[in-house]
Amino acid sequence: MIAVSEDFRILTSQLIDFDLEAYLEAVERPLPECVRLNTLKFREEKVVEFMYGRGWRLEKLPWVRHGYRVLEAPISNLGDSIEHMLGLIYLQGPVSMLPAEVLDVRVGDRCLDLCAAPGSKSTQLAQLVGLEGVVVANDVSQKRVKALSFNLQRWGAVNSVVTLADGRLFSRWGAGLFDRVLVDVPCSSLGVASKDWSVLKKYRQNHGKRLQPLQLALLEAGYRCLKAGGVIVYSTCTIMPVENEAVVSRFLERHPEARLEEVRPEGLKWRRPLEEFGGERFNSEVEKCFKCYPYDNGGEGFFIVKIRGGD
Amino acid sequence: MKRALSRSEYVSLSRFLRVESLPPQLVFIESGKKVRCATRAALETAAQMKGLVTVGIYAAKKIGDEYYLSVEGSQLLGPYMEGGVVEVSMSEAEEWMRGAPLKKEPPDSDIAVVKLDWLYLGSGKVSRDGKIYPLIPKERMISSSRSRATR
Numbered sequence: 384m385i386a387v388s389e390d391f392r393i394l395t396s397q398l399i400d401f402d403l404e405a406y407l408e409a410v411e412r413p414l415p416e417c418v419r420l421n422t423l424k425f426r427e428e429k430v431v432e433f434m435y436g437r438g439w440r441l442e443k444l445p446w447v448r449h450g451y452r453v454l455e456a457p458i459s460n461l462g463d464s465i466e467h468m469l470g471l472i473y474l475q476g477p478v479s480m481l482p483a484e485v486l487d488v489r490v491g492d493r494c495l496d497l498c499a500a501p502g503s504k505s506t507q508l509a510q511l512v513g514l515e516g517v518v519v520a521n522d523v524s525q526k527r528v529k530a531l532s533f534n535l536q537r538w539g540a541v542n543s544v545v546t547l548a549d550g551r552l553f554s555r556w557g558a559g560l561f562d563r564v565l566v567d568v569p570c571s572s573l574g575v576a577s578k579d580w581s582v583l584k585k586y587r588q589n590h591g592k593r594l595q596p597l598q599l600a601l602l603e604a605g606y607r608c609l610k611a612g613g614v615i616v617y618s619t620c621t622i623m624p625v626e627n628e629a630v631v632s633r634f635l636e637r638h639p640e641a642r643l644e645e646v647r648p649e650g651l652k653w654r655r656p657l658e659e660f661g662g663e664r665f666n667s668e669v670e671k672c673f674k675c676y677p678y679d680n681g682g683e684g685f686f687i688v689k690i691r692g693g694d
Numbered sequence: 695m696k697r698a699l700s701r702s703e704y705v706s707l708s709r710f711l712r713v714e715s716l717p718p719q720l721v722f723i724e725s726g727k728k729v730r731c732a733t734r735a736a737l738e739t740a741a742q743m744k745g746l747v748t749v750g751i752y753a754a755k756k757i758g759d760e761y762y763l764s765v766e767g768s769q770l771l772g773p774y775m776e777g778g779v780v781e782v783s784m785s786e787a788e789e790w791m792r793g794a795p796l797k798k799e800p801p802d803s804d805i806a807v808v809k810l811d812w813l814y815l816g817s818g819k820v821s822r823d824g825k826i827y828p829l830i831p832k833e834r835m836i837s838s839s840r841s842r843a844t845r
Contacts, residue, residue, distance in 0.1 A: 424769055429812060437784075463837050465791055469765060469813065493739060514719055517739045532748050533833070539766045541720060541750045542733045548745035556744050 385411060391573075391586040394623065397661070400654060401622070401676065409678035410576040410583075416453040416461060417444065418472040419480060423510040424539040430471050437466075445650030447480040449510065470537040475503045476575070477682040478651065478675065482567055482618040483507040485646050485673070485689050491515040492562040497550040497605045500527030502534035504567055509540040519561075521546045521553060551600045554607035562613050566605040568598040570619040570626050574677060574684025591625035598630050606638065609692040614644075618687045622676055624660035627686035631672060632665040640693030646673035652680050707754070707761060716774065722753065729754040729761065731770060760805055762829050765816040768807045772814035778803045780826065782810050790815055792838045795825040 385407055395401050418441070420430045427449060434441065440455035458464055466472045483504045488494060488511040496505045499520035508518045520535060520543055522528050528547050535543045550566075571590045572582050602617050609615055617634075619626050635641060647653065656672045658665060673687040707729070708716055716722070721737050723730045732740075732750025740749040753767035763771060772779065778801045782790060787810040790796055800806055800820040808815045808826070816834075818826040 424766075425813075433811075433813065460837075465788065465836060468791060468834050468836055469815065470769075471813075493735075514733055515735065517733070517735045519739060519743060521745075528747055535748075536751050536764075536766060537834075539751060539769060541731055541770070542736050543751075544736050544740045544743060544749050545747040546743050546745040547747050556742065560739075560742065 385580050387583040388586045390588045405678040414476050417477045419475050420449045446648035447484045450480045478685045482616050482687050486563050486616045488563050494518045494563040495561040495608050496520045496565045498567050501530040506538040509543050517542050519544045523549050551604050554604045557608040561608045564605040564608050564615040566601050567618045568601050570621040573622045574620040591623045602634050611694045613692050615690045622684050624657050628656045628665045628669050631669050631688050635666045642691045643668045643671040644689045645671040646687050646689050728752050763817040768814040768816050772807050779809050780806045790828050791836045793835045795827045
């Protein structure tokens with residue numbers, strides 16, 4: 384039985400669309416094994432053919448280009464496979480591939496991944512922009528930047544730039560430079576508790592409230608880095624409205640020119656974001672966001688919003 | 695100190711790799727003993743950033759007059775090479791990726807790039823005993839004790 388804090392029980396009991404029993408059952412299981420194939424270095428058909436020849440069996444994920452669910456593999460630890468070591472594949476959760484996909488990246492775009500480590504989404508952006516584009520992958524942690532650089536190296540991302548900086552300050556030098564910005568913020572990680580159950584035991588009511596100013600500041604900084612008419616995606620892997628709906632709602636209060644676009648991916652179950660929580664009523668535009676709980680798709684819980692900047 | 699390779703260094707790298715011409719959209723940058731490779735667009739963007747850590751990928755390391763290609767360097771430049779490439783079977787590739795030396799007819803060079811079908815697996819040092827010793831970092835090697843059972 385997974386231990387959860389009393390605060391977690393109290394807070395989730397206030398989520399009108401949340402089923403705690405289904406949630407705990409879902410996070411007790413490991414995430415389904417999924418991979419993204421590297422089209423920056425290789426042709427996708429070649430990689431698939433190579434992998435099938437080695438005993439892999441894959442099933443395409445409909446909501447993401449180059450993403451597959453692993454049905455069979457020649458070894459039990461996929462991270463120790465030749466395919467992983469040579470950068471043919473990236474092991475990534477199925478819903479975690481969605482934020483970069485939603486960003487509508489075009490070949491040749493200049494993209495910013497503001498909170499990039501360990502680099503899953505940066506590698507995805509690198510393959511989507513192609514050799515004509517650029518991905519700037521930034522993170523604030525020196526330790527995590529090492530993992531980020533390692534993963535971009537393995538991916539062969541010659542089109543990448545790694546920077547170490549506080550994302551909140553990034554617009555001081557990056558304002559108006561990027562076609563696309565991804566802000567996958569630090570969060571309470573309750574949507575990926577299957578990776579680490581301790582987040583449920585440690586969760587306290589003030590966690591989200593403490594994180595919210597940082598999340599909002601990162602979204603603001605990312606927004607300032609957009610070129611006119613560019614697209615920014617804000618995402619979290621948590622279920623708490625204070626880090627999701629509330630952040631977007633407050634952002635929209637400050638930026639009436641920003642336009643939210645609906646996120647409705649094919650093949651993934653999604654649910655309507657909350658209209659209010661904890662006495663706070665959210666901007667009606669928030670309903671365009673994507674939200675799912677871990678038990679909705681047998682994967683991670685995520686919240687994703689796509690915002691088009693004003694001209 | 696990071697700087698783009700000079701014309702003569704660029705020619706030296708091309709000659710060493712037996713490459714007629716390196717891909718035009720790529721720039722090679724000296725970074726200590728390492729040679730990094732990036733697109734021109736990435737290099738231009740990097741110049742506008744603060745807190746710069748890396749640009750592009752580590753492609754080769756220069757030791758003396760020789761360039762050892764990283765795994766990614768070999769994947770990037772291998773297709774342009776006109777010599778020094780050794781083809782291996784899947785079982786040889788697995789041993790290579792475990793860090794074991796390769797017992798193959800070595801090329802007439804001190805460095806060999808290893809290739810499995812279309813897939814380049816990095817470079818190795820050709821020893822006097824005729825074996826090719828892989829220059830693959832430990833964190834990129836597959837474990838020698840892993841289970842080979844199909845799940």
